[in-house]
Amino acid sequence: MTASWQLYVNEKEKIDALLHRGYVICEVTESLEGATVIFSHPTATPIQEVLTVETADARKYFSSLLVHSVTK
Amino acid sequence: MADLRTNLAGITSPNPFWLASAPPTNSGYQVQRAFEAGWGGAVWKTLGEPIINTSARFAAISFQGKKVAGFNNIELITDRPLDVNLKEIYETKKRFPHHAIIASLMVEPKQEKWHEIVKRVEDVGVDGLELNFGCPHGMAERGMGAASGQQPDLVQAQTTWAKEVAKTPVIVKLTPNITDITVTARAAVNGGADAISMINTINSLMGVDLDSWQTVPSVAGKGAHGGYCGPAVKPIALNMVAECARHPAIAVPISGIGGVGTWQDAVEFMLMGATGVQVCTAAMHHGFSIVEDMIDGLNNYLEEKGLASVSELIGKSVANYSEWGNLDLNYRTVASINTDVCIHCNKCHIACEDTSHQCIERKIALDGTPFLHVREEDCVGCNLCSIVCPEPGAIDMITLPYEQPPMTWNERQTVLATYKGK
Numbered sequence: 001m002t003a004s005w006q007l008y009v010n011e012k013e014k015i016d017a018l019l020h021r022g023y024v025i026c027e028v029t030e031s032l033e034g035a036t037v038i039f040s041h042p043t044a045t046p047i048q049e050v051l052t053v054e055t056a057d058a059r060k061y062f063s064s065l066l067v068h069s070v071t072k
Numbered sequence: 073m074a075d076l077r078t079n080l081a082g083i084t085s086p087n088p089f090w091l092a093s094a095p096p097t098n099s100g101y102q103v104q105r106a107f108e109a110g111w112g113g114a115v116w117k118t119l120g121e122p123i124i125n126t127s128a129r130f131a132a133i134s135f136q137g138k139k140v141a142g143f144n145n146i147e148l149i150t151d152r153p154l155d156v157n158l159k160e161i162y163e164t165k166k167r168f169p170h171h172a173i174i175a176s177l178m179v180e181p182k183q184e185k186w187h188e189i190v191k192r193v194e195d196v197g198v199d200g201l202e203l204n205f206g207c208p209h210g211m212a213e214r215g216m217g218a219a220s221g222q223q224p225d226l227v228q229a230q231t232t233w234a235k236e237v238a239k240t241p242v243i244v245k246l247t248p249n250i251t252d253i254t255v256t257a258r259a260a261v262n263g264g265a266d267a268i269s270m271i272n273t274i275n276s277l278m279g280v281d282l283d284s285w286q287t288v289p290s291v292a293g294k295g296a297h298g299g300y301c302g303p304a305v306k307p308i309a310l311n312m313v314a315e316c317a318r319h320p321a322i323a324v325p326i327s328g329i330g331g332v333g334t335w336q337d338a339v340e341f342m343l344m345g346a347t348g349v350q351v352c353t354a355a356m357h358h359g360f361s362i363v364e365d366m367i368d369g370l371n372n373y374l375e376e377k378g379l380a381s382v383s384e385l386i387g388k389s390v391a392n393y394s395e396w397g398n399l400d401l402n403y404r405t406v407a408s409i410n411t412d413v414c415i416h417c418n419k420c421h422i423a424c425e426d427t428s429h430q431c432i433e434r435k436i437a438l439d440g441t442p443f444l445h446v447r448e449e450d451c452v453g454c455n456l457c458s459i460v461c462p463e464p465g466a467i468d469m470i471t472l473p474y475e476q477p478p479m480t481w482n483e484r485q486t487v488l489a490t491y492k493g494k
Contacts, residue, residue: 004450005449005450026491027491027492027493028488028491028492028493029492029493030488036493038493060401060402060476060479060484061476063479063484063487063488064401064402064476064477064479064484065476066487066488066491067477067479067483067484067487068476068477068479070487071477071483
């Protein structure tokens with residue numbers, strides 16, 4: 001497994017882990033560094049988690065989840 | 073035999089293969105030879121005030137042994153008096169009443185000039201007119217051709233002037249030497265054009281002689297930019313045809329021009345919206361008889377596809393052409409190397425390693441045999457390896473199953489906009 005693929009896998013695992021714990025994506029800000037994704041959970045501690053998603057595949061991944069959640 | 077007849081804005085032709093307005097259609101002798109060979113139509117070399125040409129007019133680029141990959145000319149419109157051309161048009165039409173003869177016209181952007189030439193040309197029985205707003209060299213320096221074709225207001229005005237007196241369909245031939253050809257195409261439509269044709273030639277300088285330091289072609293030591301055409305321009309022409317074909321405000325037939333040399337080229341242009349095609353460089357390279365293969369090939373193709381008429385091809389691929397933002401980001405294709413076909417030249421490895429995504433590894437099997445391996449997870453499906461591979465069948469691009477549902481960039485941005493930070 002190469003470094004770039006591993007970077008994607010690492011970011012995807014972090015996204016999946018938060019979603020698995022019941023967090024939902026509530027805010028996305030895209031910038032020169034990639035995307036800052038804010039996850040929120042009404043009862044968990046902390047209430048918010050922030051991920052900086054840099055790889056193209058991971059940015060595609062979380063946005064696919066959002067698009068799919070809207071369209072399904 | 074499939075029905076190859078076409079009807080472009082009322083101009084009927086026994087097949088979709090026309091000769092473009094250019095040196096091959098300079099005289100009645102040539103056009104009649106072309107019709108005898110099988111061409112369905114001819115756009116007569118542009119009529120206007122007869123010009124004086126230079127000696128040394130053409131140049132071509134050969135690419136890796138292929139002659140005339142691109143062709144350049146600095147020849148202008150007809151150098152023969154209008155009456156001479158009209159007499160030959162009349163005689164040709166009389167001899168070939170079912171073939172399409174279209175008169176290409178170019179005059180100064182003045183209403184009375186357009187009225188005069190349209191009336192005189194239509195009197196001899198042409199089937200249609202093609203307004204030449206495209207020639208990029210020579211005539212453009214005199215305010216005609218591409219010079220007026222690059223100004224939408226002049227395209228519209230001149231089209232209107234021609235249409236004021238024209239009794240036959242008016243085709244407007246557009247220049248590709250413009251940022252967005254749909255702008256001038258719309259101007260032509262607004263002026264009343266019955267059809268549009270594209271592309272005329274592209275501004276070009278073919279080369280510089282490394283010994284004499286003179287440009288190519290050289291006219292007594294000097295050169296001037298010419299018009300580029302031939303196989304190399306086909307992708308540019310095809311895109312421009314497609315952009316016009318899918319534009320809702322350009323609802324007129326299109327005559328496709330630019331690098332057409334085979335029946336396959338013609339089919340591509342027709343699938344992207346052209347009603348028929350015009351050919352020049354291929355005929356100049358190989359002679360009029362190439363149309364025989366074009367007709368046979370097209371007929372066989374239609375029969376294989378189960379199509380009764382060539383008109384069933386028109387525009388069938390237009391819906392498959394869109395903006396980048398409508399492409400599916402979750403579609404994945406990756407390279408797959410067939411080791412039993414691979415000749416181990418390593419071109420794919422070098423191309424990928426140096427200029428793409430470093431996903432093709434050189435490996436050695438247990439028996440010592442070298443082989444190439446694609447790391448699928450790192451392959452972005454760019455196609456470069458399969459493009460540079462010299463061995464047919466050695467690399468396939470295979471489609472992977474979807475891991476996420478389809479999603480376009482436009483869909484993504486629409487949804488992400490609702491998640492924007494305050």
